Amino acid sequence: MRLALYVTCLVDLIRPSVGMASLRLLEAAGCEVIVPESQTCCGQPAWSAGNRPLAAELAKKAISELEGYDYVVIPSGSCTDQVRNVYPQLLADDPLWAPRAQQLAARTFELTTFLVDILKVELPPADFAGSVTYHDSCKGLRGLGIKRQPRELLLKVRGLSLDEMADCEECCGFGGAFSVKFGDISTQIVDRKCESIAKVGAAAVVGGDLGCLINIEGRLRRRGDETTRVLHIAEVLAGEES
Amino acid sequence: MAGAKHSQAMFFQARAGEKIRNKVLQKALQKAKPLFVGKRAKAMAALPEDGFEFEALRSACVDIRNRVLGDLDVWLELFEEKAKATGAEVLWARDGDEICELVIDVARRHGVTKATKSKSMLSEEAHLNEALAAAGIRPVETDLGEYIIQLAGETPSHIIAPAVHKTIEEVEALFAEEHGRPLETRTSADIPAMTREAREVLRQHFLSAEMGITGANFLIAETGSAALVTNEGNGRMVTTLPRVHVVVTGIEKIVPTLDDFATLMRLLPRSATGQTISNYVSLLTGTKQPGDSDGPEKTVFILVDNGRANLLGSAYQEMLRCIRCGACMNHCPVYFSLGGHAYGWVYPGPMGSVLTPLYTGIENALDLPHASTGCNQCGTVCPVRIPLPGLMHRLREEQVERGLRPLGESFALKAWAWLAGKPRLYRWVVRRASRYLNWLADDSGRIRILGMAPGWTAGRDLSVPAGKTFHEQYAARKRA
Numbered sequence: 165m166r167l168a169l170y171v172t173c174l175v176d177l178i179r180p181s182v183g184m185a186s187l188r189l190l191e192a193a194g195c196e197v198i199v200p201e202s203q204t205c206c207g208q209p210a211w212s213a214g215n216r217p218l219a220a221e222l223a224k225k226a227i228s229e230l231e232g233y234d235y236v237v238i239p240s241g242s243c244t245d246q247v248r249n250v251y252p253q254l255l256a257d258d259p260l261w262a263p264r265a266q267q268l269a270a271r272t273f274e275l276t277t278f279l280v281d282i283l284k285v286e287l288p289p290a291d292f293a294g295s296v297t298y299h300d301s302c303k304g305l306r307g308l309g310i311k312r313q314p315r316e317l318l319l320k321v322r323g324l325s326l327d328e329m330a331d332c333e334e335c336c337g338f339g340g341a342f343s344v345k346f347g348d349i350s351t352q353i354v355d356r357k358c359e360s361i362a363k364v365g366a367a368a369v370v371g372g373d374l375g376c377l378i379n380i381e382g383r384l385r386r387r388g389d390e391t392t393r394v395l396h397i398a399e400v401l402a403g404e405e406s
Numbered sequence: 407m408a409g410a411k412h413s414q415a416m417f418f419q420a421r422a423g424e425k426i427r428n429k430v431l432q433k434a435l436q437k438a439k440p441l442f443v444g445k446r447a448k449a450m451a452a453l454p455e456d457g458f459e460f461e462a463l464r465s466a467c468v469d470i471r472n473r474v475l476g477d478l479d480v481w482l483e484l485f486e487e488k489a490k491a492t493g494a495e496v497l498w499a500r501d502g503d504e505i506c507e508l509v510i511d512v513a514r515r516h517g518v519t520k521a522t523k524s525k526s527m528l529s530e531e532a533h534l535n536e537a538l539a540a541a542g543i544r545p546v547e548t549d550l551g552e553y554i555i556q557l558a559g560e561t562p563s564h565i566i567a568p569a570v571h572k573t574i575e576e577v578e579a580l581f582a583e584e585h586g587r588p589l590e591t592r593t594s595a596d597i598p599a600m601t602r603e604a605r606e607v608l609r610q611h612f613l614s615a616e617m618g619i620t621g622a623n624f625l626i627a628e629t630g631s632a633a634l635v636t637n638e639g640n641g642r643m644v645t646t647l648p649r650v651h652v653v654v655t656g657i658e659k660i661v662p663t664l665d666d667f668a669t670l671m672r673l674l675p676r677s678a679t680g681q682t683i684s685n686y687v688s689l690l691t692g693t694k695q696p697g698d699s700d701g702p703e704k705t706v707f708i709l710v711d712n713g714r715a716n717l718l719g720s721a722y723q724e725m726l727r728c729i730r731c732g733a734c735m736n737h738c739p740v741y742f743s744l745g746g747h748a749y750g751w752v753y754p755g756p757m758g759s760v761l762t763p764l765y766t767g768i769e770n771a772l773d774l775p776h777a778s779t780g781c782n783q784c785g786t787v788c789p790v791r792i793p794l795p796g797l798m799h800r801l802r803e804e805q806v807e808r809g810l811r812p813l814g815e816s817f818a819l820k821a822w823a824w825l826a827g828k829p830r831l832y833r834w835v836v837r838r839a840s841r842y843l844n845w846l847a848d849d850s851g852r853i854r855i856l857g858m859a860p861g862w863t864a865g866r867d868l869s870v871p872a873g874k875t876f877h878e879q880y881a882a883r884k885r886a
Binding site: 335 | 419422423426739740743744775776777778779780781782783785786799801802803804805806811815816819820822823825826827829832836839840843852859860861862863864865866867868869870871873874875876877878879880883
């Protein structure tokens with residue numbers, strides 16, 4: 165099985181370990197993983213700003229790079245949502261691109277969904293000492309139905325206990341440009357998330373979207389929480405040395 | 407546009423900061439949210455026990471609303487015909503000013519000096535209370551929440567819980583001042599006692615008002631009736647005691663049949679307050695007939711456009727399905743960080759972020775369609791499946807198309823997209839950015855002020871890894 169790993173721009177710049185961990189997980193599962201070299205950005209910032217022409221341009225670029233593989237795997241619910249749900253809608257009126265967008269959408273999966281629902285293989289067991297709580301990111305949860313898959317995977321990690329926080333499905337207030345444009349509202353929202361995390365008292369908060377995680381970690385640290393770790397699920401599953 | 411002159415929606419961002427700093431407001435909001443969310447969840451979870459399933463009911467409700475909007479003129483004509491046959495008068499208003507003119511005219515024709523009101527958001531769109539007062543007619547709000555904010559000289563901050571932004575302490579102080587009774591006559595936070603006190607005051611008004619003004623949750627075409635859903639019974643007092651009853655409602659509120667109304671009622675109270683059914687459901691048909699013991703001698707329907715007809719056949723038509731349950735705002739993280747007043751016009755939360763620009767002009771509410779994290783909790787709970795984030799997104803596109811976005815934002819996006827189209831250059835820039843971020847970080851590996859996103863780092867630290875970019879690491883791994 166030959167698949168393309170699409171590494172999001174945030175992972176590339178801010179936390180490359182998420183990409184490396186995803187790579188190791190997929191290879192350990194027996195996949196031939198290729199990271200297409202010309203990949204850049206899925207176009208989500210342009211799309212959510214309402215700039216359709218720019219978003220379409222970047223969608224076409226991504227489609228050209230990512231089609232031709234058995235699968236495309238992305239360690240992010242929101243970028244996967246962009247490819248699966250937005251690209252076909254964005255290019256629906258383009259007779260040349262619409263079918264290509266649809267074909268790519270059907271073959272593109274978020275990492276945990278791919279591991280659990282498509283690959284269905286046993287991963288080499290990872291270790292994690294302590295309790296974690298899982299934050300359900302909005303786009304993955306409501307756009308792609310990611311809920312059960314990350315939990316199934318986490319429960320296989322040796323030494324890990326999963327403690328659900330209250331309102332784990334509540335938005336963390338990131339929302340991409342929202343947290344930059346409306347920083348104070350976003351802070352107010354992420355504060356509630358931080359309080360839920362504090363209340364459950366887990367050693368780490370884990371999620372599938374780096375945007376949310378950077379937002380949560382940033383607020384936890386500013387509030388003075390120096391100990392709660394904030395980890396992408398790929399990092400937990402691949403072992404802590406990724 | 408009628409609402410534009412009153413809309414404060416352009417000041418959303420400035421208001422937001424003010425609302426976040428208001429500790430009393432924050433306390434009120436934090437108390438209210440779990441109640442709304444919990445009650446709705448419980449009511450929806452209980453649905454299968456009653457033999458109905460949420461998604462199936464939702465589909466039925468969507469179908470009813472779409473059927474009406476598909477032939478709105480036909481259903482309105484039928485409603486007019488049926489309502490007239492019951493003895494009611496049917497009038498039409500293009501905008502808020504016309505609503506005020508028509509209501510005042512009816513009041514003058516019937517020698518009205520005082521009007522009791524049951525909650526009507528359309529009268530907020532029209533600023534009807536101000537117009538009535540200016541015409542020498544005293545409007546008295548009788549929904550407890552509306553009554554509170556009328557005393558306080560404020561506007562509703564929520565479409566079903568207008569005073570949700572107020573704490574008990576604030577209402578106690580307000581009552582003590584307005585009712586002229588010292589606080590000591592009640593124990594603190596005794597809500598039943600406070601309600602009783604308001605009721606005693608309102609009772610006099612119910613009995614002395616010559617006219618009652620209400621909205622309508624639905625208009626039923628086949629019977630020419632108005633359907634009114636309340637929890638306090640004030641709707642009945644307002645519609646049966648005065649000589650004249652005026653219904654002010656939007657043209658989109660129509661449903662074809664009583665059966666359709668019954669279907670919608672399975673989801674409206676459950677979505678709004680988590681109730682199986684609201685305490686009072688009134689179906690008001692026509693005027694008092696010979697032999698009837700009560701009811702108005704005169705019923706007037708004022709059917710209002712105020713921007714609604716423009717949405718028919720547009721990309722925003724789905725918004726007209728809205729049945730005003732408030733579930734979208736009850737589940738919105740942005741709404742519950744600010745309360746409704748930040749949104750600057752009659753309708754707050756996700757539905758307001760769509761309606762306000764459409765009714766008051768897209769250029770008069772530029773922030774609202776962006777005031778969403780895109781989390782789609784609103785779309786998930788909407789009983790009539792309005793794709794609220796999708797409609798906000800469409801409004802964002804329209805802002806771009808009409809050149810209404812700030813130049814800096816357009817330029818940054820174009821620059822980003824241009825760069826993303828040049829992979830080799832992009833890689834180089836990301837590598838430089840990675841080094842730059844490292845350089846910005848302090849000893850603990852955190853960036854405390856990021857010039858490019860000062861609003862973000864005002865509340866957060868950005869953690870920076872000391873490593874290289876993913877693509878650098880990947881290239882090194884391939885070489886090894």
